[in-house]
Amino acid sequence: MAEALLRRPSALYYLYALVDRVPRRWRPPAAGVGGGPVEAQRIHDLTLIVSRVVNPVSHSVRTQATHDDVLASLMDAEAVAPMPFGTTVVDLPGWVSARLPELQAALAAVRGSVEMTVRLLRLDAAVDGPHLRSLAERLIERAALPHWRYRPAANPTNVAASLSFLVPRDEVPEFLARIAPVASRAAGLAVVPTGPGPAYSFVSSTAMSHVPALAPAG
Known part of the structure; x- marks a missing residue:
């Protein structure tokens, strides 16, 4: 046996x-x-x-x-x-x-934390990089959180960039309230928060190193 x-x-x-x-x-x-x-x-x-x-x-x-x-x-x-x-x-x-x-x-x-994602959607084709970064900086300042990630879109379409924030689970409503004034005044861009979700952006890729066994279909 x-x-x-x-x-x-x-x-x-x-x-x-x-x-x-x-x-x-x-x-x-x-x-x-x-x-x-x-x-x-x-x-x-x-x-x-x-x-x-x-x-x-x-x-x-x-x-x-x-x-x-x-x-x-x-x-x-x-x-x-x-x-x-x-x-x-x-x-x-x-x-x-x-x-x-x-x-x-x-x-x-x-x-004790979750990930909140904020997508910046392009409403005006004339919105440029400096304007995008300025809006992202204002959102980061208003969020007042130590852990965040900013990702400009590699191939911008309507999604110009996204921000990810690591938010204490019980502070999600306060987080949304803090960024709301910036979102309401964004010119040429829509600010769209989503979540809460798993904190993919804040988990070390080294810690989660793996060998994928699954391949894209087709």
């Missing part, structure tokens, strides 16, 4: 997030990316949200939606450190052990 177990191929797991304090009434989707049930596994004092990959999968609208639905089901947890889409691991304990300090730091960095 022991020999048979040693020869059994290792399971492939799809990883969604690290969490602190899974919500008491957590109701994840019945099946995760790859078809296996979504479950919480405790390894080295960390809780990982995973599912077994039992069916061939690819990156599609459906699998991305499943990934997003799992993360949405966790938003009441004390902390959610999301994994990029396509994060898969064969040896879960080994993967965690190899980067335990980084994973612990990633979870601590987002504890």
Whole structure:
């Protein structure tokens, strides 16, 4: 029996997030990316949200939606450190052990917080870079938060840029109220806040390093 177990191929797991304090009434989707049930596994004092990959999968609208639905089901947890889409691991304990300090730091960095995104939509084609940056700076000043990211669009269409803010969970209404005066006076641009959501922008890519097993469909 022991020999048979040693020869059994290792399971492939799809990883969604690290969490602190899974919500008491957590109701994840019945099946995760790859078809296996979504479950919480405790390894080295960390809780990982995973599912077994039992069916061939690819990156599609459906699998991305499943990934997003799992993360949405966790938003009441004390902390959610999301994994990029396509994060898969064969040896879960080994993967965690190899980067335990980084994973612990990633979870601590987002504890008690959520990500709010503010998109700057171009209403006037004449809006230039300096005007865009000036608006972003005013939003950052009004937000009065230490952790933010500014991303000008690589190929601007109607979305000229976006800002991400790490906001304490219980301060989201106050955050929206602080930026509202700037949003209401933005000339040539619409300021569109969205969220709260998982704090993708504030989780270290080093801590979440992975080898994607899923490829774009087609």
